[in-house]
Amino acid sequence: MTPLTDKELLQLVHDVESDRAERKESWKGSAPEKAREAVCAFANDLPNHAKPGVLFVGVKDDGRPAGPDFVVTDQLLQTLADIKTDGKLTPPPTMTVARRTLQGQDVAVITVWPADAPPVRLDGRIWIRTGPRRGQATAQDERVLNEKRRYRDRSFDAHPIHGCSLEELSRPYFENEYLPQAVARDVLEANGRSYEERLASLGMISTVDDATPTVAGLLTLGKSPRTWIPSAYIQFLRIRGTEWGDPVVDEQEVDGNLDTMLRRLDEKLKATLAVAVDFTSGTTTEVRTAPYPLSALQQLARNAVMHRTYEGTNAPVRIYWFDDRIEISNPGGPYGAVTQENFGRPGISDYRSPVLAGVLKTLGFVQRFGFGIAEARRALQANGNPPPEFQVEATNVLATLRRAA
Structure with missing residues (x-):
């Protein structure tokens, strides 16, 4: 992801017919909505340029600077960066945001790289560019985007599982639930898209011509995902004590497709989360305090499922509940822009499994990308717990939550 030079940016600014550039004079009115559509279209790269598209904020339609009244503030840059993580675009695109000086004036530049496994959707709709025009993809456009996928470029969750047949996916669940x-409803009601085309468009099978379920397809729609992906489960242990070797009083292997597995996990967490009842002295008021906030447990457990690796390991996500702490172990170390040094820092996120990230957002288990740890920290603080502790290694992340005093 080499940033474009000033010369390259100036060429795009002035080429008003280019399908690799779009300009916004300000960030008012319909600009935020149109900008997201542009980012979606650049990520889909229907013309197959294999080059980044650029959205300029602070530039008029004819390529001239917006004028001295337009100022690129830090708040604007943060707002533009949130386009990637606010959950509207799935899977999240690869993009950067920067302040650049062009034609003697600062402008905000969003650079969007083509997706490895298109199509990318904005609120359930696929946006594309044809010349200077932006519009929603037709059924034929979707077919072209599906065919653009190249095996060597795919994230592991987009790889087909050889030997697995289409019958391993639950068609009723796909059509009625997922x-x-x-x-989007209007796209769903449009004719011309077969069952296989819809599966391929969402990354559930390799291509229309090769209807082999992908890793994401098995995890999302599989009748028995663990048969094909042995690590696709969560191991839960309730340990009576504070040390390894203390008695295990509850054990469960939580599996099924992603929706079923995470809902079963929620039920297990709620059942285990003993609530202490204290009747305050001199009053009949009942005060309930929980040793851990449920939302923090959910955020960190779902984070582990989303960011774990399914390649080269049979290890599950592990949740070990001791009397004084909870340990959540994720068999997948830092990835991409996330390192051992910057792990957990606000605004730093990356996705080894972008298709699965989109699935979790679609199913409602993730509200915004990149905010799980921050939300867990806030919930723990509000409940009186110490902040979470993270032990980050090359192939594993261990999150530890301490019981509230």
Whole structure:
């Protein structure tokens, strides 16, 4: 991801017919909505340029600077960066945001790289560019985007599982449960898209011509995902004590497709989360305090499922509940822009499994990308717990939550 030079940016600014550039004079009115559509279209790269598209904020339609009244503030840059993580675009695009000086004036520049496994959707709709025009993809456009995928470029969750047949996916669940959440109603009602085309468009099978389920397809729609992906489960242990070797009083292997697995996990967490009842002295008021906030447990457990690796390991996500702490172990170390040094820092996020990240957002288990740890920290603080502790290694992340005093 080499940033474009000033010369390259100036060429795009002035080429008003280019399908690799879009300009916004300000960030008012419909600009935020149109900007997201542009980012989606650049990520889909229907013309197959294999080059980044650029959205300029602070530039008029004819390429001239917006004028001295337009100022690129830090708040504007943060707002533009949130386009990647606010959960509207799935899977999250690869993009950067920067302040650049062009034609003697500062402008905000959003650079968007083509997605490895298109199509990218904005609120369930696929946006593309044809010349200077932006519009929604037709059924034929979707077919072209599906065919653009190259095996060597795919993230592991987009790889096909050889030997697995289409019958391993639950068609009723896909059509009745998942599809209505993943695709906008008006697009869903449009004719011309077969079952296989819809599966391929959402990354559930390799291509229309090769209807082999992908890793994401098995995890999302599989009748028995663990048969094909042995690590696709969560191991839960309730340990009576504070040391390894103390008695295990509850054990469960939580599996199923992603929706079923995470809902079962929620039930297990709620059942285990003993609530202490204290009747305050001199009053009949009942005060309930929990040793851990449920939302923090959910955020960190879902984070582990989303960011773990399914490649080269049979290890599950592990949740070990001791009397004084909870340990959540994720078999997948830092990835991409996330390192051992910057792990957990606000604004730093990356996705080894972008298709699965989109699935979790579609199913409602993730509200915004990149905010799980921050939300867990806030919930723990509000409940009186110490902040979470993270032990980050090359192939594993261990999150430890301490019981509230």
